[in-house]
Amino acid sequence: MSTSFSRRHKRKKLKSEINVVPYIDVMLVLLIIFMVTAPLLNLGVDVDLPESRAKAIDAKNKDPVIVSVDADGGYWLQLQGARNEAIAPEALQAKMRAFSSANPNVPVFVAAPGQANYQRVMDAMVLLQQSGVPRVGLMSQPPANGR
Numbered sequence: 001m002s003t004s005f006s007r008r009h010k011r012k013k014l015k016s017e018i019n020v021v022p023y024i025d026v027m028l029v030l031l032i033i034f035m036v037t038a039p040l041l042n043l044g045v046d047v048d049l050p051e052s053r054a055k056a057i058d059a060k061n062k063d064p065v066i067v068s069v070d071a072d073g074g075y076w077l078q079l080q081g082a083r084n085e086a087i088a089p090e091a092l093q094a095k096m097r098a099f100s101s102a103n104p105n106v107p108v109f110v111a112a113p114g115q116a117n118y119q120r121v122m123d124a125m126v127l128l129q130q131s132g133v134p135r136v137g138l139m140s141q142p143p144a145n146g147r
Contacts, residue, residue, distance in 0.1 A: 107137060
């Protein structure tokens with residue numbers, strides 16, 4: 001009887017601890033993925049707007065929709081404070097048709113650098129008109145000398 005008693009106490013007890021090593025591995029992989037993809041989320045187009053002496057328009061606290069035409073003639077769309085994204089002409093027309101029917105009073109502006117192809121700017125305005133946007137404005141910068 002004494003031998004069976006000592007055998008019971010020699011058995012190893014099960015540990016009730018959580019093994020966190022796999023969780024650390026997963027977190028490190030996620031950290032690397034986020035570090036690689038974070039710089040890709042800030043893509044945009046720098047547009048050198050032409051200068052104008054026009055007064056600023058009061059947008060009545062609504063973020064405008066901005067359609068940009070870059071120097072190569074590509075279209076970019078920025079919907080109410082969202083990030084700027086490259087878009088094909090057909091997709092621009094479809095998105096703006098859906099957006100303008102839901103938000104008819106939101107201001108829509110077209111931005112292009114001063115050296116941009118005028119035909120591409122006009123094509124963007126025609127696409128917006130065909131998609132049902134009632135009014136389109138052109139963006140510009142005030143003159144650098146302040147006159």
